[in-house]
Amino acid sequence: MMRAGEILEACVYADDLDAAERFYTGVLGMEVITRVEGRHVFFRCGGRVFLVFNPERTREGGGPIPAHGADGAGHVCFAMRADQVDAWRAHLLAAGVEIESDYAWPNGGHSLYFRDPAGNSLELGTPAIWRMPEAETFGA
Template sequence: MNPAIGITGVLESSVYVDDLDAAEGFYGGVLGLERRVRVDGRHAFFRCGRGMVLTFIPEASRLPARAGSLPVPIHGATGPGHICFAMRKEAMPRLRARLSGAGVAIEADFRWPNGARSIYVRDPAGNSVEFAEPGIWDLEQIE
């Protein structure tokens, strides 16, 4: 948090996908996030706690805004991105079981030097999806 300029946290995170149905199956189905908005061929947005996970088709997000629509600047990325979800320690075993039950391969499951745990998987578009105990960012132990 940077109180000097008013930053209080991360409001949204974006990942770029090639198939909105597959993204919705993963983020909405497997992870259970509530889909809030979907525009076929362009994006699907999911509620995650007090923030949002935005999934975009990159080619569509690189097109200029249509006349009369909100003036959101073009954006997009190529290649796999990364998103990390904060998890309570006691929820990690249930998460691992849910991922395995849905046929999602666990890419890594380990503890950081400070003892916090992370589980990594890939979403259907190949993005790296991490589930971590917030303690991974115990900055006093990382420095």
């Protein structure tokens, strides 16, 4: 049986790519890989890629990549180490980011929920929320 590998990239949509770039680089520490003015900005996120598209521009299609887009808020969870929960909480608050939920899961995992400038629901979660060992997520 064929099985898909790990997620290579994930995306959200934002009308204001400048605000998205400032947020994802300044608050979450991601590195910009590439940017096409008014269409998208792509970031390095650990060993993966995080994409932010302008939904109006990606609905146009016409190239080798099928048209796509979304209305409303998306959701993505970024991994954090269990020993970094307090530091991430303090960092987000210092950056003026409102934490919508700070949740300790019954299984021992922890999640911090907040929004990007476009209103997408973002989460920093420890691998334990899905009963995954940190070594599997971050390496030994």
